Amino acid sequence: MTNPSLKTRLARHDIVLAPGVYDALSALVAERAGFEALYLSGASIAYTRLGRSDVGLTTYTEVADTLARITERVSLPVIVDADTGFGNALNTQRTVRGFERAGAAMVQIEDQTFPKRCGHLDGKAVVPEREMVGKLKAALDARTSSDTLILARTDAVAVEGLEAALDRAEAYLACGVDALFVEALRSPEQMDAACRRFGDRVPLLANMVEGGKTPIQDADALQKHGFRIAIFPGGTARAVVHTLQGYYASLHQHRTTQPWRSQMLDFEELNEVIGTPDLIRNGQKYE
């Protein structure tokens, strides 16, 4: 089965729901659940690979490597979190080129200062609008195909207020970016204001962080506001940690996995998920 490019898919106005992924296995499981696109979450790479918070510790190389492993294994379009571009306009160009080579369908660049922090943490700062416009122009010039979409994110709501953030988004749109992300909108009214201003002109992304600043709504409700992309980026890691807490506590207590068996896959079932039978058959062709 071939998937439409994200660009083609976004031309339809019904919302694209993209779960957070952070490695090839989570991407594979998400693909099998039936999603149309995936969101490679910088926060989730920090959580899972570093056991750390989303405060700008992850590097370009770590994200590019993770992306390449994901796109080797799944065919869904991947929206990739490039944080601040990992530096200035020239770093952003290297980031866009590298992520494009690694198979990104959309690259997200935000206007925070470096080191950035999760959009739902307090104490953020943003670079001047002019500097971000330069980065976005650099990103657009760096891509080799217009099918590699550039998503501009502003974190200015928390720093400069809603109106200033929407004005920034306007300036970013004027650069020719393909989609907008106004981070950490605080109420349904703010979500409506963003959608009223941009919803008819460009795909607008809604970011659902459980316990974060934006009220959580389901994808249908977000579509009614006027959003065209919904991401649930960190929910995956939070669900995995919850499962691991229960699993490890059970194994520690019972000294065997038996009481947990109904909540886990067995050897065969995991092999089926990761495609072991196909892989073995493929190998046999060359014996």
Ligand SMILES: C[C@](O)(C(=O)O)[C@H](CC(=O)O)C(=O)O
């Ligand atoms: C979208 C985001 O940039 C991410 O890294 O996934 C984060 C989400 C999170 O921290 O859960 C964000 O800054 O909103």
